[in-house]
Amino acid sequence: MTDMESSDLNRRDFLRAMSAATLAAMATGAPRMSRASEALVHPAPRADACILLWMAGGMASPDTFDPKRYVPFEKGLPVERVMSTFPAIDTVVDNIKFTAGLEELAKVMDRGTLVRSHVQPDLGHILHTRHQYHWHTGYVPPQTVAAPHLGAWMAKVLGPRNPVMPAFVDVGQRLEGHDEKEEVKAFHTSGFFGGEYGPFMLPFPQDAADAVRPPKGMSPERFEARNRQYRELVLRGPLGEHGSGYQQESMIRGMENAYRLLKSPERAAFDLALEPRKSYDEYNASQFGLGCLLARRLVEAGSRFVEVTTEYVPFEGWDTHEEGHTRAVKMKQSIDRPIARLIVDLEQRGLLDRTLVIVASEFSRDMMIEGIPGSAAKDQSRAVSDTLQEMRHYGLHRHFTGGSSVLLFGGGVKRGMLYGATADERPCVAIENPVSVIDLHATILTAMGISPKTAFEIEKRPFYVTEDGKGQSVDALFA
């Protein structure tokens, strides 16, 4: 026994245990790019990283980025007269107005494009998670194979920008502790690509550093000692005795990658405590604000795709079933500064040009009284009334898939541009340049340098990044 104290084994020694042939075979079991895709010419990338800011639960565009006729609350007011519950405000771009409560975002509108004509299929009335699945994967559930999340496509096709960093990070969504957790899990996945491309879940941005440091209560010295003995046991054990095998090699490689991240300087990117006090004030210290701050740090350190969500929990956040107006006031407070700050921050650091930032939601909302306060969802239709009686009914409640707003910044999209429009009277559907989920995805993918026709073979058939390879990039959005 010679070197029980010193670990003279470096990464290369450790990985040497794997034969070149099986290293090449790592992606086995995993699907291969379809032959047609190999011949595809991918568009030149306009962005290297992508941040998706997800407004979970259905953000009403008439109360945010697409103001309609404002009518203040009044007892007895006919419901049908209410189009927006906020007055319009100016932005720095002449022909673009927002609603009150988005003053900070109004100041950065000249850095991006506003699409007001995003449309979704109607998948049923109370189906947030089905719409979210559709938006995040491009496929309407159910599917015969598990569809990969958009972030998993980027991780699979483009890989991480820095090999130490997880390519796909998801910030702010808990997968446990609420009624629709299984439905939410169903699309937070790399699907048939296999777990290597799945989301690195960071439900609480303030605790992100814990995800990349030794387990709670374990000192760095103990962690290091454990790892040292572990490596020695692997190397000096009967490795290869009964045929080494690709499974074993994946374990060695996975453990080594994990150790590398947990020891890397890049892991500081996960630690919000290293951020100066000033940043907290600028981003505001809401969960979502911290998520935006974390996204900026992760992109700086080399992540490919980061999603930050206001978090989907049934009946919370943007999922307004009563108190629609007052909830919208709060939600706007929680997103206005962080998003605006993120854009400026990326710009000041010279990252905005090569980072595509998207703000989107599963659908919009329209006015309707819905819900006896405190009642279960299934009872709500019985509470329909034609006039407003209580303030808590004032606000946009009804799901609306005919026209919603999406913001795009950086990554080669036009600056200060307005695209598409919705009707000024009900139904406020997209009346100009409607953009479907599949085409919006094609646009995002094109910006990232991935052809919308890219496909992987699964169960001997091609599975396209946009359904049947038919997504068409809205090139008018690009500068």
Place this chain on the structure above:
Amino acid sequence: MNANAMQTMVRRLVVAVAAVALLAESVRAVEPVDFAHDVLPILQQHCAKCHTNGRYEGELSLDTREAVLEAGIAEPGAADESSILERVTADDAAIRMPLEAPPLSADEVDVLRRWIDAGMAWEGGFSFRKNTYEPPLKPRRPELPPSTTGVANPIDLIVLAYWQEHGIEPPPPLSDAAFHRRVSLDLVGLLPSVAEVEAFQADTAADKRARLVRRLLDDRVAFADHWLTFWNDLLRNDYAGTGYISGGRKQITSWLYRALVDNKPYDRFVRDLVDPQRESAGFAKGFVWRGQVNASQRPELQFAQNVGQVFLGVNLKCASCHDSFIDNWKLTDSYGLAAIYSREPLEIHRCDVPTGKIAQAYFLFSELGSVDPQAPRDERLATLAELMTSSDNGRLTRTIVNRLWDRLLGRGIVFPVDALASRPWSEDLLDYLAVDVSDNGYDLKKTLELITTSKVYGSQSVAWDPAAPVEEFVFAGPAPKRMTAEQFVDAVWQMTGVCPQETAQDEVFGEMLCYATKGAAGRPFVRSSLVESTLLMRSLGRPNREQVVTTRPAEMTTLEAIEMSNGQPLSELLQQSASKLHVDHPDWSAEAMCEYVFHSALARPPAQDELARLVKLAGTPLTTDGLADVLWCVVMLPEFQLVR
């Protein structure tokens, strides 16, 4: 209103109407061409007869994209320079293709033109050349190679002859301890205890391996607990998940668990699922999603897909939307099977578009018999169950024995396990095992016994290269398998005594336990297959069972490794385990503790060097933290996580 304003208004109105009509899909000037849906039908109708699949008139093959390029008849990106277009549009009937047949319509020509202009995309791997292998449907009783001294198991006879033919040196036999670990994990999912392994090693009886196999198979509870994982994956049964709350999905747990305890003959097992009773109806019912779904995913088609995949190794997913272009299944085949199950007339949809045709109920393999489409639903399902389990249906038995072989030997005789139309590496072996099942009254435990008592199974494992072409695979011995999430978690619980006190459904599992053991002592601890999935199990590959899962990932991913390195679930479990071990054995030295953990986990005592390293971590005297680190090092070893 002036003319301009009027025009603008009209235009806006038109657009508005269009937008309302097309909320789901954006309006596009030109639809891009899709090979599978647009081009292939044209090639099939007009060109395939004379220029594909072995018949190459004018020495022209259109089998693959490469063949088309080689022939020089099409220039991707330049339809105008492509002679194929000249030939199909020629005025002179003597040179216009197809010869002596109606010409292509203008629309069809336009599709070809746009397809070539857009780069002539081809479906990955698609060839008009038909797979030359025709899988047999009926059972076949292969002639066994002549018996040689000391070889009686038919598997050994067949495989030894195969190895001789392929010049493969048989791998040496596995040691008794390694065999005990492998067969115990394979048949009941549990590690053998140190004492059991030592007693087994000391046993000098010649038939000790066969007796061990029988003992494991006779442990009805441990067997059911273990195989529940396999069947839950296959039948997409779970205790929680999408659809259960809204009633869109139904469990079959009590039926399934009882079937496993009783070792229900496989033909009756399948009949119960295809022609279900109340308790087993959840599988056939499928997943009723709220809201609209694609026509290919309505419950009746899920029934067709799942019955095809799970029991027959037939993939009907393509053919649920359009005629498959990877095999010969047609859209009507999928709908035919779906219509047997359907309560109402089922309209055929092609690519989610209604065709106006009503599906005619029939079974995929008409050679086995027919289903009367006019008969009431109950009768149709009963007939389907009869046909599926008829002794002439060799596909049913081949599919299940192949799955069992895959579980035990690490790779199917037919690979992948859901593509039973592919050539097996040994037809004799597959056919023998399949016939053996029906000979034995569909007793799957007998098949497991036959396999695990063979010398082939009892030999050392040999790695295989999953990246190599499937056709070139040569079986050289059992392959290592990765532990399932359930095996991993059970092993830790088993070694340390830390485990949950309740199952996901104590009424079901408790009642079954009494039934299985006739009230005698039951299981030593609650197994992980009986509880809802945890974060730890998810990260170790326990699937969310929305789709049928027939194979789990064999590789560890980086995210999993991070989770294993610092995630709360594993570190808390190991910390608790260390405390419990420490409390339960207060007088054990660090050496004794490390020896116990290592030996239990790997079925071999640690070498001196290994023990010294573990003891160093454990601390002198032993600390709980140190012991948690020892546990971590041992359970993270590939040697632990592989069954080999």
